[in-house]
Amino acid sequence: xxxxxxxxxxxxxxxxxxxxxxxxxxxxxxxxxxFWYKQPSSGEMIFLIYQGSYDQQNxxxxxxxxxxxxxxxxxxxxxxxxxxxxxxxxFCAMRGLSNSGYALNFGxxxxxxxxx
Amino acid sequence: xxxxxxSPRYKIIEKKQPVAFWCNPxxxxxxxxxxxxxxxxxxxxxxxxxxxxAVDDSQLPKDRFSAxxxxxxxxxxxxxxxELGDSAVYLCASSSxxxxxxxxxxxxxxxxxLTVL
Numbered sequence: 001x002x003x004x005x006x007x008x009x010x011x012x013x014x015x016x017x018x019x020x021x022x023x024x025x026x027x028x029x030x031x032x033x034x035f036w037y038k039q040p041s042s043g044e045m046i047f048l049i050y051q052g053s054y055d056q057q058n059x060x061x062x063x064x065x066x067x068x069x070x071x072x073x074x075x076x077x078x079x080x081x082x083x084x085x086x087x088x089x090x091f092c093a094m095r096g097l098s099n100s101g102y103a104l105n106f107g108x109x110x111x112x113x114x115x116x
Numbered sequence: 117x118x119x120x121x122x123s124p125r126y127k128i129i130e131k132k133q134p135v136a137f138w139c140n141p142x143x144x145x146x147x148x149x150x151x152x153x154x155x156x157x158x159x160x161x162x163x164x165x166x167x168x169x170a171v172d173d174s175q176l177p178k179d180r181f182s183a184x185x186x187x188x189x190x191x192x193x194x195x196x197x198x199e200l201g202d203s204a205v206y207l208c209a210s211s212s213x214x215x216x217x218x219x220x221x222x223x224x225x226x227x228x229x230l231t232v233l
Contacts, residue, residue, distance in 0.1 A: 004158075033220065043205060045159070045224035091158050095220070103149070103172065104222060106158025 002027045004092050006107035013082045013114055020067070021077040021110045023092030031097040034075040035104065036066065040088040048090075051075060053097075082114045118142065120225035122208050128231045134196035137228045141189070141210030148185060149222060150193050151207040159207050165191060195230075203232045 003026045013019040025034065036048040051059045051066045059066045067076040075094075079086055089111050093104040121140040129135050141148050146167050151159035162181065164172040167188035176183065180199070185191040195202055209222040 035221065037224070042226065043229065044226040045207060045209070047221055047223060050221055093158070097220075102147075102164060102220070103161035104151075104159070106160075108156065108158055 002029065002032075002094055002096065002105045004094055004105055004107035006092055006110050008110045009108075010111045010113070013079075013112065015084060015114055015116050016081055018078060018080045019082055019112065021079070021090050021092075021112065023075045023077065023107060025073050025075060025092075025094050027094065027096060029096035032094055033097055034066070034068070035093045035095075036064070036075075036077045037091045037093060037106075038086075038088045039091060039109070045091070049077070079112075084114050084116065087112060087114045120208055120210055120223055122206075122225035122228055124228055125226060126229050126231075128233065129198055130233050131200055132197040134194065135198050135230065136192055136194045137206050137208075137230075139191045139193070139208030139225060141191075141208070142212075142223055145210035145212050145223075146188065147211045148191050149209040149211075150183060150191070151209060151224075153205040153207055153227070155204070162193070162206075198230075198232045200232050203230055205229050 005024045032053045034051045038046045049061045049064045051068045058068050063080045065078045089109045091106050091109045093106045095104050123138050148165040150162040153159040163176045163183050165185045183193045205227045207227045209224045211222045
């Protein structure tokens with residue numbers, strides 16, 4: 001079984017500051033992928049970044065980076081230079097890559113509000 | 117490149133009525149997913165298609181929910197009859213494969229927000 005835990009129901013950050021959204025996971029699958037999605041109030045789930053469990057380096061995509069600590073089973077999302085448009089729900093998700101199915105297992109999300 | 121298209125965006129119906137949602141995946145994506153998202157929760161898988169075959173429907177309440185993906189492209193999810201507890205957002209996603217890695221990334225549509233009165 002897989003489980004994603006996001007312990008921060010809500011976060012505030014000032015514009016242009018960096019923010020870290022926490023995500024811890026649990027899985028028995030030896031190979032897995034970790035994803036972060038952004039869901040604005042419009043409802044669409046927007047893919048942000050991917051990290052494979054065997055990737056040697058932390059993933060980065062523009063202002064997004066993933067702080068992957070495999071031993072601690074954490075995959076925190078770091079958003080640098082926050083913008084007002086970053087205000088949204090953020091979901092951490094994972095899926096096994098071997099024998100545990102292909103569905104994404106999501107956390108409950110963190111609501112991020114960027115203030116001027 | 118066009119993203120995943122879903123319609124309608126919003127639907128309000130009375131309980132016991134039928135309702136259907138439509139999804140057009142990203143061109144070339146042979147894997148299609150339907151997820152259910154309740155308020156304040158992350159999405160949960162209802163069904164996954166590989167081309168036209170439903171390969172994972174273990175979470176689909178088959179007494180009232182049905183789905184089809186004719187010709188392995190568009191898909192329709194139906195509820196008949198709808199219940200009050202079905203009020204949620206129904207998300208469709210597609211991916212180019214399931215073999216793993218970044219290539220298995222699922223891309224989501226805007227969802228259909230269903231309200232059952």
